[in-house]
Amino acid sequence: MGANSATSSKAPMPPGMIMGPDGKPCKICTAFRNWRPGTTTGVEANEKGRTGGQKSTAAMMAALAAGSAVAAPLPRPDVPPPNCPPDVEQLGRATWTFLHTTAAYYPERPTPTQRANMLMLIRALPVLYPCTHCADDFGEDIKVNPPDVSGRVALSRWLCERHNQVNKKLRKDEFDCTKTDERWRDGPNDGSCD
Ligand SMILES: Cc1cc2nc3c(=O)[nH]c(=O)nc-3n(C[C@H](O)[C@H](O)[C@H](O)COP(=O)(O)OP(=O)(O)OC[C@H]3O[C@@H](n4cnc5c(N)ncnc54)[C@H](O)[C@@H]3O)c2cc1C
Known part of the structure; x- marks a missing residue:
């Protein structure tokens, strides 16, 4: 895996923050809930109260003791507010x-033209996908498991297996690849999506 995260980089990084190829924290490679702007260790973010650190609590207690009102720091949401750039998870879901x-x-x-264009689309991902460690790992995976663009069923299965590869890496449940049409085209038999 190519990601430089808290567990694999030499410099200490807050948990879940991912380093980009330029050696700087990579925003589009990181889940919003793990993003700590302007920090390499997370300490600075804590001191600003973004993660509910002790300093902000102490300041609040002092203000309360002095009888002055103080605005409590808002809890940081897990997902970016609407109209913000996507994080690695939103980008992944959309893609x-x-x-x-x-x-x-x-x-x-x-047709041969349709096959060629599908191949180009898939092969463009390792080059252009903005989450660089995602792109690198996907590129390695498709070298070992080349795209099957021979037809709809084969392509859907191939893609399902590639997605499952990422699910496995992220320790998520694997998807049942017999259900790709139900999930992505037909909807369930109970008609709840009709
Ligand atoms: C090419 C690529 C590489 C990525 N690499 C990384 C990475 O290295 N690190 C990282 O943190 N994130 C990566 N991501 C993002 C990651 O895969 C998820 O999109 C993200 O974590 C959000 O996950 P989610 O649980 O919301 O559902 P997603 O994994 O985004 O799935 C969306 C929906 O697809 C359906 N689904 C799930 N699995 C399958 C499957 N196998 N076949 C068909 N349908 C399925 C489910 O209904 C699910 O709700 C990558 C995304 C892409 C497109």
Whole structure:
């Protein structure tokens, strides 16, 4: 895995913060809930009260004792507020949605041009996907498991397996690849999505 995180980088980083190839914390590689701007250790963020550190608590207690009102620091949400740039999770969800849906509507018998364009789309990800460690790992994975663009069913399965590879890496449940059409094209039999 190419990510430089708290566990793999030499410099101490707050848990979950990911280092980019330029050696700086990488915002688009990091989940919003783990992003601590302007810090390398998380200590500075704590002192600003962003993570509920002791300094802000002490300041609040002192203000309360002195009888002056003080605004408590707002708890930091887990997801970016609306209209903020995406974090690694929002970007991932949007990208998987696009890829799985595109695969679900890919022709059963694609023309050579359609196959070539699908290959280009997939091969562009390791080059262009902005989360660099995601892109690098995906690039390594598709070297070992080359895209199957022969038809809709094969492509959907191939993509499901690639997504499961990432799920495994992130210690998430694996998805049942017999259910890709239900999830991405047809919806469940109970009609709840119709
Ligand atoms: C190419 C790529 C590489 C990535 N690499 C990383 C990485 O290295 N590190 C990192 O932190 N994040 C990475 N991400 C983002 C990560 O995969 C998730 O998108 C993100 O963590 C949000 O996860 P989620 O639990 O909301 O659901 P997602 O994993 O985004 O899945 C969205 C929905 O897809 C469905 N689904 C789940 N698995 C499958 C499957 N196998 N087949 C079909 N449908 C499925 C489920 O209904 C799920 O709710 C990557 C994303 C992409 C597109």
